[in-house]
Amino acid sequence: MNEVFRALGDPTRREILRLLHRRDMTAGELAEAFPLAKSTLSGHFNVLRHAGLIVSERRGTSIVYSLNLSAFEELVSAVLDMRNGRGRPGRRKS
Amino acid sequence: MNEVFRALGDPTRREILRLLHRRDMTAGELAEAFPLAKSTLSGHFNVLRHAGLIVSERRGTSIVYSLNLSAFEELVSAVLDMRNGRGRPGRRKS
DNA sequence: ATGATTGTTCGGTATTTGGCGAATAAACGA
DNA sequence: TCGTTTATTCGCCAAATACCGAACAATCAT
Numbered sequence: 661m662n663e664v665f666r667a668l669g670d671p672t673r674r675e676i677l678r679l680l681h682r683r684d685m686t687a688g689e690l691a692e693a694f695p696l697a698k699s700t701l702s703g704h705f706n707v708l709r710h711a712g713l714i715v716s717e718r719r720g721t722s723i724v725y726s727l728n729l730s731a732f733e734e735l736v737s738a739v740l741d742m743r744n745g746r747g748r749p750g751r752r753k754s
Numbered sequence: 755m756n757e758v759f760r761a762l763g764d765p766t767r768r769e770i771l772r773l774l775h776r777r778d779m780t781a782g783e784l785a786e787a788f789p790l791a792k793s794t795l796s797g798h799f800n801v802l803r804h805a806g807l808i809v810s811e812r813r814g815t816s817i818v819y820s821l822n823l824s825a826f827e828e829l830v831s832a833v834l835d836m837r838n839g840r841g842r843p844g845r846r847k848s
Numbered sequence: 849a850t851g852a853t854t855g856t857t858c859g860g861t862a863t864t865t866g867g868c869g870a871a872t873a874a875a876c877g878a
Numbered sequence: 879t880c881g882t883t884t885a886t887t888c889g890c891c892a893a894a895t896a897c898c899g900a901a902c903a904a905t906c907a908t
Contacts, residue, residue: 662765669763670866671756674836681839687885700867702886721875721884732837739833742768743826745775764896781855794897796856815854815905 661738664731667711672696673704677713677727684726686719755832758825761805766790767798771821774808778820 667673672694679685679693691701705725708714712731717724761767766788773779773787785795799819802808806825811818 665759665768666763669760672866674759677836681836688883691885696866697868698885699869699887703866706886718874718885721882723885729837736833736837739830742771742775743823743830766896782853785855790896791898792855793857793899797896800856812855812904815852817855 661734663707663711664713664735664738667707667713668735670704670707672701673708676701676704676708676725680714680725680727684724686722686724688722690725755828757801757805758807758829758832761801761807764798764801766795767802770795770798770802770819771807774819774821778818780813780816780818782816784819 675694676690679690687698687702687705690705691698694701705714705716709716712728714725715728717726769788770784773784781792781796781799784799785792788795799808799810803810806822808819809822811820
């Protein structure tokens with residue numbers, strides 16, 4: 661979970677996640693959305709992938725990235741735990 | 755919100771938040787919970803304070819830190835929006 | 849005012865991070 | 879196989895980060 665929070669600490673990476681939420685995208689498509697070198701974006705993809713927030717699949721010469729939704733579920737839980745206090749029974753919202 | 759995510763990217767700072775969830779604590783009490791120099795912890799307090807996650811109040815010679823719960827509400831909203839695919843706007847509590 | 853207590857700020861260093869271009873890798877079509 | 883396309887990996891560098899001890903600041907008690 662530490663990797664997840666660290667990954668979210670960068671605005672570029674959060675924007676990548678936001679874009680991927682609309683649709684799966686190739687590395688090239690994503691790279692065009694930023695004024696950064698492809699190699700730089702590739703580095704961001706690595707961070708997000710190691711954090712488990714995205715997954716990649718090769719498709720021909722392209723690589724398609726998509727969100728890993730279960731990682732987001734864990735993130736939501738972790739944040740709710742921060743708010744409610746760890747170990748306590750989760751308060752159901754009425 | 756960027757400051758918030760960056761603040762959460764460090765394990766020491768997340769632990770500080772976890773401790774403060776149990777009870778308000780002075781800078782000294784918090785510092786004793788870590789194998790780090792007081793000056794280092796003080797730096798972490800600053801990051802958390804600028805992110806709006808904690809607030810401080812001087813009490814005699816001590817400084818008492820406590821969580822800023824409304825910042826956590828915003829964090830929860832932001833993360834839920836990430837999961838639900840909402841862009842920047844979000845927010846639709848009454 | 850002096851000293852003790854509690855924290856922060858300052859100056860410095862080592863590590864990590866984010867950025868780039870060049871080199872490399874993998875898949876495809878001709 | 880050769881060239882093209884698409885991405886990643888590899889040095890390299892500048893900026894940011896985390897850390898420390900020492901100096902400074904603020905408060906209180908004597």
